[in-house]
Amino acid sequence: MAVDGKDQSHLEQGIHTNHAGRLHRDRRPRTSLSELSPCHQCGVWVTHFQRLFVTLVGADWIFLMILGFIMAVLSFVMDLFVTLLTDAHRWIYDISDSHVFLQYFAWVAYSMILMCFAAGFASIVSPQAVGSGIPEMKTALRGVVLPEYLTFRTLVSKVISLTCVLGSELPVGKEGPFVHIGSMCAVLLCKFMSLFSGIYKNEARNKEMLTVGCAVGIGCCFASPIGGVLFSMEVTSRFFVAPNYWRGFLSAAFGSVIFRLLAVWHGEEETLTALYATKYRLDFPFDLQELPAFAAMGIVCGLGGAFFVFLYGKITLFVKKQKAMNSFLMKNVFLYSALVSVLVSTLTFPPGFGQFMAGKLTQRESLISFFDNRTWSNHCIMADFEDDDHLAAWKHPQANVFIILTIFILMKFWMSALSITLPIPCGSFVPIFVIGAGFGRLVGEGMATLFPEGINTDGHIYHIVPGAYAVVGAAALTAGVTHTFSTGVIMMELTGQINYILPILISVILANMVSQSLQPSIYDTVIRIKKLPYLPLLRWGHRVKCNIHVEDFMERDVRYVTLNSTYRDINRILRSGNLKMLPVVKSAESMLLLGSVERAQLLALLKQRAQDRRGGLVPSMPCSYRVHFQTSTEESSSTSSSAHPDSSKPLKPVLKKSAVDEEEITNPYDSGISLKLCCSRPDIDALQDYPDAEDDTILQEIEEWEEPQLDEQVNFNNCKIDPAPFQLVEGTSLHKTHTMFSVLNLDYAYITGIGRLIGVVSLKELRKAIEGFLPADGVRLRPILASFRDRGVRGARIETAELHKLLDHQAS
Amino acid sequence: MAVDGKDQSHLEQGIHTNHAGRLHRDRRPRTSLSELSPCHQCGVWVTHFQRLFVTLVGADWIFLMILGFIMAVLSFVMDLFVTLLTDAHRWIYDISDSHVFLQYFAWVAYSMILMCFAAGFASIVSPQAVGSGIPEMKTALRGVVLPEYLTFRTLVSKVISLTCVLGSELPVGKEGPFVHIGSMCAVLLCKFMSLFSGIYKNEARNKEMLTVGCAVGIGCCFASPIGGVLFSMEVTSRFFVAPNYWRGFLSAAFGSVIFRLLAVWHGEEETLTALYATKYRLDFPFDLQELPAFAAMGIVCGLGGAFFVFLYGKITLFVKKQKAMNSFLMKNVFLYSALVSVLVSTLTFPPGFGQFMAGKLTQRESLISFFDNRTWSNHCIMADFEDDDHLAAWKHPQANVFIILTIFILMKFWMSALSITLPIPCGSFVPIFVIGAGFGRLVGEGMATLFPEGINTDGHIYHIVPGAYAVVGAAALTAGVTHTFSTGVIMMELTGQINYILPILISVILANMVSQSLQPSIYDTVIRIKKLPYLPLLRWGHRVKCNIHVEDFMERDVRYVTLNSTYRDINRILRSGNLKMLPVVKSAESMLLLGSVERAQLLALLKQRAQDRRGGLVPSMPCSYRVHFQTSTEESSSTSSSAHPDSSKPLKPVLKKSAVDEEEITNPYDSGISLKLCCSRPDIDALQDYPDAEDDTILQEIEEWEEPQLDEQVNFNNCKIDPAPFQLVEGTSLHKTHTMFSVLNLDYAYITGIGRLIGVVSLKELRKAIEGFLPADGVRLRPILASFRDRGVRGARIETAELHKLLDHQAS
16 A cells, blocks of 8 residues: 555644554644544554544543433432332321321331341342442542452442332431442443443553542532532542542533433423522521521531541440340341331331421431421411421420420431441431531521521611521531531532531531541541551551561562573563563672663564564664564555654554453553543553564564574663663552552552662552551551651651661671 | 659650650650640740640641631732722712813823833832732742742732732733732741741641642632632642642631621621622522523633633733834833723723723623623613613613623723733733623523523523523633633632532533633643743653753762761761751762661760760660660659650750751651641641750760771661662653652652662752753643653653663763
């Protein structure tokens, strides 16, 4: 095939597809779709459509939108089923009103059966579905993905059990599990998409998508994209690049739109509005003199949040202890769940004690009633409550609204703390939310009673809005339990009103200050109790002495190239694995690390030698040039290659889908940083270093050489060597290593001792080391950069060793 | 002084103050104020009050609140003065209504004089005050603080000129300058606070505070704490730890509260509300069928944003070119400003062309009118406009509202692009905001005319709300120009309504997608045009070949300790500087780096030797133990020391304020990570390694030894050596070095070549290297982690060298 004008135009565009079907790209700063039109002279004929399809499938925004869509549908459908289940509960309860015991039995048994089913289903299908999921995701995002934690099986188990649990009206929530579900969806979608595009085989990229999954999970739960992104950022507390959050943002925003659109199409709403839309007055939201009340609420909520975490911890530890004694309970997962379910539903039985705590309301109904615009303590208003089913539940002939609210708060408090210890999928966010809203409503009603005419005295009468107190209380208590600030944002998006932003912020900040000084967050507590493999970083006091260093877990069997390697050696090394980069040492004796060399460069050296053997001598050229020279002369179209020395490395055809699973270490493309939404990545597939058929031929051919030629020393003189591959000293601690790997997005690092290469550490080894290192008393939690902060700081101890030990070690 | 029961209780608390006034603390995970009660046996008697004062001054939240308060007051006072100036403008205009030329003269001259004053003041007092400030802050947060950029002089210059510029009614904004002002306030406040607490001498901490300054600047401008934090994160695009944003959050929230409180106290507002509070209906904000219109607006705004950036770039380059030719313009900074001012105010002159573009409205008034709830194109409503001064400006007997809006948008577009090129402090955010709102209003009015009865046909009639289109348009156009997503959040906080969240998000995302694919953001454009020392990272195509490696800028004159150092050597090294850590090499010949040793350890060795000389032999103990042993035996209270081997390093008294300015390299305490709001840092001051009078005495004493003793070899056998100080290979590129320093918060790194210590790089050297490296054609912008992503990726080139060069280099 001749080089025609079309080809020339490709060259001008900076793209050239050579005859082996490889795509050469001048590294232009910006690529557009138009640059991707294929060259029809290729050996592999790729249609426009196929190419466009791959580009689209590989584009981030498509993935993000699909993810958002799936999560929105999942969230909506789950909500539908939960509503169905609770309606059925009410229906059974209503038709069995012939006798109160029958009614009680119906009320309790329904919940119990659902609970037992949920617990059983979760334990049989996938026990990994149990719990909130946020602590586990936090662990996963720090680098340790728990086994079986992100599988389809777990997804099914989690979704179905969660629906049943929510249907049984236990005071648990769905946002924590939705973080987990979002991540599972992201991972499974990545796996599915990898059938079409190699970009999804990239581990670093998939890790980014895990973060997005967390954000979209929250976003689709509450239809709060901004709050969802911030919450997932805060809760999973990962390092990240600031502008990078657009991914989560895009996905969560799209998910929220779809989630609310579904509600419109289903006829629940007239248009896109907030999930718990409130209608407080806009002109005068609150009086300045109410601010101290909001601040006081923040402090009390902080205390309450800390106490909730404390209570949860105590209950969990108590249950664990009991379980250890009582083998019966241990054997039978149903029993504990059934007991708690019976206890809770007995107490909420509407004709029984439930009448004093609005027992017949679901969590959603409670929230709607708390956020109501009217003042409950005002008796004139209270009279109209009969019309409204939700509000009527708060009205009792014997008890006033304050007593009922107090009972509600106290009962729900321990019930929630108890419920989230059960072996079922359950989140703590929504129950805390409800309790906080109840507390806020209580304070608000108190304020309304204290100041029936409002506080402001000049001119207008502005009544107190107790519903706003409920909003503030919900945000503050949740902030106290989760130690996040974004609950305030979630609250605003949830209610669709932002004019209480300043009271919300004040109380959220105060709640955080108080609770953070008293207790770790609920998620950190779970991590500690469950002893999850969260990287246990050192505390200032060196209570847990970490004496694992990189030399203890590095891979000592390194394949390396020496300056006096023979062709036989190189051939052996290249055949024994497909690491993209190989270390170059001075000699096998000294092992002094000189740098690293690309596999491709070595292959080129071999090819050149093979060529020399076959034909005449080729003038000495830098081997990266030669690679191209070889390929192009073989196909007799050297014109194009000379024009592009920069783009001379052969890349793989876009649609190639060879097996790359074993190449776990070396996929360093981290897609997580660029802000360019529209920058498609046409050659992303080519970044993977596939074992190549052509290369194999070369290696095969070389093996058939006669002995003397094989024992010839390779001339590396013109080889391009990276003089500064990432190196770590052997004494680097596990923590430092982990921090560097996670912060710098490393895939591997060479380990050196006094300049000598002694090992290599990849993500795999590091992961194993972390998983293997779990102190008996659970883990310590610490900010990720802390080990660097300590360095050289007198207050903290540096990991030191006595000199003689150091010298002994090096001598050995 | 005897060791009494009180002392014992201190020991149990984990704190012990020894007799030299040094505070020993067992490194407990959590410290509380109660642990800080001083020990009255101390040499330096510290009162409770002083200690509390230092603790409070050193506490983050105090600093953050003071900063928020200052910024709020500054913002409010500036707004007051601007209102005063514009009112004066109107007054002069009104009283000179006897003749239209007089009126014109008054209108134009007023603006011109203010502009000339602003330009002159800025150029005379501090030319660093010119421009927006965001690009410069972006540079500063990447590591290069421009000279004179954060001084008090610049602050004064910026505040005063900005007030005048805003008073002259040029279409420029104050948010960009406020980012700069916020940072200056943060730095100056740090300097001021450092008089009271040593913690403010920490460079890393102050850098964190710079980020906070950016956030609080935006927060106090718009009373939008959340949007402010997000915007400053996005715009300065730094690496950061997710939970770390509470600092900016706290400061911005407090600042916003104060900013709005001041408005209440001043009588402008009745209570805390949003700055441009809107009152759109809550029950049915928009119809689903309006979503395509919002999406289309997003796309158009994206195009518009890109065009604005393009226009700005063209104007700037044109003016630069003209300036180069026209020496007159260059000499006279006033002339260009005056010309533009005359041009703009001529066009906005209300009786002249200004009548077709609502020329008499200020930017604030325009915004208020755009966000108005009423529909302008409805003639019945239009009739009432006479009552409202702002809306009357949009009514013209000859032209309808569409024509006026179109003229307004077109004129303001080029005026804004022109104005922000002037040598005055000016931001582009608000003018863009106004243009976007105008465009939104235009679309909204169009929609209202197209669908006079609203779109929804089933039952209720919901009219189109053109004001909401203005809100969406403002967010989208600003997003298109700044390439941020947080403009949507700012918009919601600014208007106090969140129910348009989904349209806003959709249009903001689309605007970003479109404009990012066409043009860099306005801030990146400024960085490129101004050729700011922003770290110019390599692009994929290696267009700018960066061949600066760490060896080219490292400090080669390293002070090191060898294994056969004599006491004389150690003494010399210790006296020659006060680096906290010193490298240990095997021998001066081999220079093999073994690790690093603390200065304190070496001092202890010397002290021990001095002790040995004076008294008898002391049994060999690890020297860190010995340090304490020595100090405590000298003061005869060894009981306490033996109990606390961990806390045995002498720390400095809390109130000590000796000069530490020269110790630039070694202050690695990075306070930026911990989420613990309430964790006060009592011993932070002690973390600095001050040159110590006692140490000096020891060093002095040793110098007086006789020769043979001085030439004795030091026995390092039991010295604690950090086996893994941070090391870089000599061939590491400038980019990689910078990335590692900024990401890992390093202060210094040893440079090794094949295990041999050949230099050291500290922040200072790195900064110099970056400042010295500026390619002629401005800088390339690239995500900070990109150099790591490229490593080993075939698509990108690794920085390589030919082997023979490498070997030659190492041989030399």
